[in-house]
């Protein structure tokens with residue numbers, strides 16, 4: 494199954510893209526470890542940064558990340574460390590896979606140690622809370638002189654690490670030079686570095702479209718979870734997924750991304766995965782809230798990274814600022830952060846004036862029967 498990391502052709506008529514020899518991955522949580530495992534299995538030397546020294550030691554000694562990916566063997570080519578200077582020494586590319594809320598402080602911490610000019614790819618998904626910036630823009634502000642991209646798609650960490658066939662998008666903005674020699678672009682080189690062992694990357698030059706998909710899908714997954722948890726059926730979930738894609742398209746386009754990117758792996762693909770099961774932490778949070786469980790009691794009171802919870806705020810702030818209507822995200826934000834009643838909020842979402850699909854008609858019709866028969870409150 495593992496192709497052994499042999500270079501693949503970007504296109505039959507072009508020379509092969511050369512994989513990176515040594516890479517660093519920051520964040521030894523589930524996704525950072527899974528990406529590091531994929532790279533190491535494919536023959537790359539990988540330095541994995543763990544925030545806690547004890548976790549780095551455990552990974553090196555037991556060849557397993559018991560905390561985040563128990564039972565999955567860590568290849569010999571992967572070495573963990575809690576020292577940023579050690580991890581970043583001599584690397585040709587860097588992946589940052591810590592939660593989005595810590596990205597700016599992470600960038601400041603690594604600034605003195607990042608080799609000049611290496612490409613930086615983000616594995617985290619979100620929009621910065623305080624600024625409304627995409628995460629690639631946060632990195633570009635903090636670390637000058639690097640091409641900044643993302644690896645994003647429908648990729649549950651455990652399934653990826655177990656080598657279940659998985660596809661994702663590797664996106665970097667293409668410079669003029671990258672267009673002339675795409676096989677030398679960071680997107681192609683990182684895609685080739687990750688390719689193998691069931692992991693199949695696709696290359697994109699639309700970083701904005703890819704990042705918007707990754708940020709918004711988590712908020713929509715919370716909405717799907719809320720509705721499922723409250724007792725609604727599959728029709729409702731399918732409607733939220735589809736209308737959620739529309740919200741992503743509008744935001745991506747308004748920010749300079751492409752609508753068609755949203756129909757790809759990082760948009761519709763990830764949304765489908767995340768809205769399909771409570772394996773997703775975002776869907777799971779929504780589901781528990783929909784069942785009436787108090788926020789503090791969700792996940793049995795344990796702290797869990799739920800990006801959509803923070804990103805409901807940042808996505809809505811950004812959407813307000815640039816006047817993009819995102820009613821599903823607004824509903825989630827109102828319930829999560831403004832004390833709005835879940836049942837009333839979703840009822841109001843369904844009772845909005847009728848619109849056209851796609852939004853090519855200038856149409857807004859009053860809903861004739863806004864009081865939807867909902868299963869809320871049913872025994």
Ligand SMILES: NC(=O)C1=CN([C@@H]2O[C@H](COP(=O)(O)OP(=O)(O)OC[C@H]3O[C@@H](n4cnc5c(N)ncnc54)[C@H](O)[C@@H]3O)[C@@H](O)[C@H]2O)C=CC1
Nearest residue numbers: 521522523524525544591595616617618648649650798800
């Ligand atoms: N788990 C998954 O299946 C996938 C996760 N992602 C994204 O990857 C990012 C990381 O998620 P996971 O690895 O799943 O989370 P996780 O909960 O498994 O691990 C989070 C990691 O970040 C570290 N961390 C927490 N706060 C930090 C801080 N302030 N500074 C530095 N490091 C800190 C933790 O020590 C831990 O190593 C998120 O943005 C998530 O949306 C993307 C694709 C798949």
Ligand SMILES: O=C(CO)COP(=O)(O)O
Nearest residue numbers: 646647648649773774775
């Ligand atoms: O982004 C993910 C899969 O692509 C992981 O989703 P959750 O963070 O909701 O678990």
